Each structure stands twice: as structure tokens, then as C-alpha cells.
Amino acid sequence: MKCLDGKTAVVTGGSRGIGRAVCLRLAAMGALVVVNYVSRPDAAEEVVDKIVENGGKAEAWQFNVAESSEVMAAFKDIAKLAPVDILVNNAGITRDGLLAMMKEDAWDKVLDTNLKGAYLCMKAVSRAMMKSRWGRIVNISSVIGFAGNGGQTNYAAAKAGLVGLTRSAAKELASRGITVNGVAPGYIDTDMTRGLPEAVTEKILAEIPLNSLGTPEDVAAAVAYLVSDDAGYVTGQFIHVNGGMFMG
Numbered sequence: 001m002k003c004l005d006g007k008t009a010v011v012t013g014g015s016r017g018i019g020r021a022v023c024l025r026l027a028a029m030g031a032l033v034v035v036n037y038v039s040r041p042d043a044a045e046e047v048v049d050k051i052v053e054n055g056g057k058a059e060a061w062q063f064n065v066a067e068s069s070e071v072m073a074a075f076k077d078i079a080k081l082a083p084v085d086i087l088v089n090n091a092g093i094t095r096d097g098l099l100a101m102m103k104e105d106a107w108d109k110v111l112d113t114n115l116k117g118a119y120l121c122m123k124a125v126s127r128a129m130m131k132s133r134w135g136r137i138v139n140i141s142s143v144i145g146f147a148g149n150g151g152q153t154n155y156a157a158a159k160a161g162l163v164g165l166t167r168s169a170a171k172e173l174a175s176r177g178i179t180v181n182g183v184a185p186g187y188i189d190t191d192m193t194r195g196l197p198e199a200v201t202e203k204i205l206a207e208i209p210l211n212s213l214g215t216p217e218d219v220a221a222a223v224a225y226l227v228s229d230d231a232g233y234v235t236g237q238f239i240h241v242n243g244g245m246f247m248g
Contacts (some may be wrong), residue, residue, distance in 0.1 A: 002030030005030035005031075006188075007030070007031045007032070007085040008084050009031040009087070010033075010084050010093045010125070011023050011089035011090055012089055012117065013045065014033070014036050014088075015044040016034075016043050017192070017216055018190065018220070020216065020221070021215075024050060024054075026223070030056075031085075032057040032058065032062050032081075033051060033081070035047050035058055036058065036061050036063060039061060041060065041062065043116060044062075047060070051161060057123050060070070061074060063078060064142045065089075065091045065113060065120060066112040071111060071117075071120040072220040077219060079128065082222065083128055083132060083224035084125045084128065085137070086137075087121055087137045088223055088227075089117065089122070089162075092158075092237065093110060093113045095109055096155065098151055107135060107154045111154060111161075115158040115162060118219075123163075126169075130173065134177045135177070137178065139180070139183075141148050142184055143185065143240070143246045145246055146240075147162070147248075163182065166236065167180075169236065179234060180240070181228075181234060181237050183222045183238065184221065184238050184239070186246065187208065187214065187243075188213060189216070206244070210243035212243060213243075214241055214242065
């Protein structure tokens with residue numbers, strides 16, 4: 001028997017990169033995985049197909065985490081499929097720019113997706129989790145949320161906000177058997193980092209003691225631990241997966 005047999009996990013932004021790796025890992029642990037996406041049904045269906053090929057169970061589900069009505073409708077429909085036991089808030093976007101020149105729209109879109117989206121999804125699952133007296137919530141923050149980064153004030157604010165959201169929710173929900181934790185990745189080898197100029201990548205590597213980018217699977221392994229019974233006494237905590245770039 002796999003440790004997540006009978007559990008249902010929703011992974012937002014699950015079609016690519018870190019989210020894809022998390023979906024595959026949780027499915028391998030036995031969970032029925034709901035792969036959330038917004039604009040890439042082909043990528044989401046590829047993840048579902050991969051999971052099914054490996055003997056797992058998965059469904060692709062389209063909704064925008066930044067839109068309250070879409071989130072509430074989606075989770076209501078997902079609950080008809082199965083109660084949500086695990087939520088991984090991974091969906092995120094960037095709209096980088098210097099603070100003095102950043103447009104308000106760039107600020108709002110990043111905060112709405114990266115922070116408000118997590119709040120909306122947590123709100124959508126919390127009552128059912130409290131009723132069942134079991135739940136696992138994992139929020140994907142970033143090294144930028146702890147260390148900051150020039151040109152990313154909106155992204156840093158959103159990811160730092162996830163830290164406060166995680167720790168406060170952990171205190172609220174602990175008495176009902178629900179843990180709320182986070183993972184803070186550093187620079188991970190994804191489509192986003194592969195698009196960086198070589199000089200920028202070299203500069204980043206010089207700041208990482210392990211001298212390499214992480215993999216989506218490295219992050220997925222941390223999530224897997226936090227949703228497992230092995231982490232049943234862990235809540236309000238963040239696992240830093242960054243090769244030693246930030247030690248906090």
C-alpha cells in the first residue's frame with residue numbers, strides 16, 4: 001500500500017516545471033492528483049497521461065487561482081469527485097521591473113496570482129479539511145521571498161507574504177489535524193531559468209555553494225515529505241531547497 005492511497009491532492013500550476021514534478025511524485029505515492037492549469041491544456045493532459053501510464057490516477061482541471069468565482073466553482077466540482085486532502089499552492093507568475101518604473105498592473109497581477117491565489121485555494125479547502133480533521137497544505141514560496149532581489153519587488157512581496165500566510169494558517173488549523181507548511185526553492189532548472197542569458201546563469205551559480213541549479217524533482221521531494229505521515233508533527237515550517245544560496 002502506498003502512503004497516499006485514498007488521498008486526493010490538488011496541485012495548482014501543475015502542468016509544467018515544479019508543479020509537474022510535484023504531480024508526478026504525489027501520484028507515485030498513491031494520490032489521485034488534480035492537475036490545475038490556466039492556459040496550457042496540452043501540457044496538463046501530458047502530465048495526466050504520464051501519471052496514468054505509470055499506473056496512477058489524475059485529472060486535469062482548468063481554473064485561474066486569482067479569480068475567486070473560478071476557484072470556488074472548481075473546488076466545489078472537485079469535491080464531487082473526491083474530498084480534497086492535500087493542497088499544493090504552486091501557481092505563480094513574474095512581471096519583473098524596477099520599483100520606480102513598475103506599473104500597478106504588474107504589481108497587482110503578481111500579488112493576485114502568487115499570494116491571493118493561495119489564500120483563495122486554502123479558504124476553499126479549509127472547511128472540509130477541518131470537518132475530516134486531516135489535511136496537508138504546502139505553499140511554494142521562493143528564496144526571493146526570504147532574501148529579496150532587485151527588480152522583483154512584486155514577486156518578493158508575494159512570496160514573503162506566503163510565509164506569513166503559511167505560519168498564521170498553521171496556527172489556526174493545527175487543532176483540526178491540518179498541517180500548513182512551505183517549500184522555498186532557489187534557482188531551479190525550469191523553462192524560466194533556461195531562458196536566462198548565460199552570463200546571468202553564471203552569476204547565479206557563483207552564489208550557490210553547491211554550484212548547480214536545483215531540479216523540479218528536488219522540490220517535489222520536499223513536498224512529498226511534508227504531505228506524508230512522517231511530517232505529521234511538522235507545521236508552520238519552510239524547507240529551503242536552494243543549494244545553500246540562502247541559509248535562514
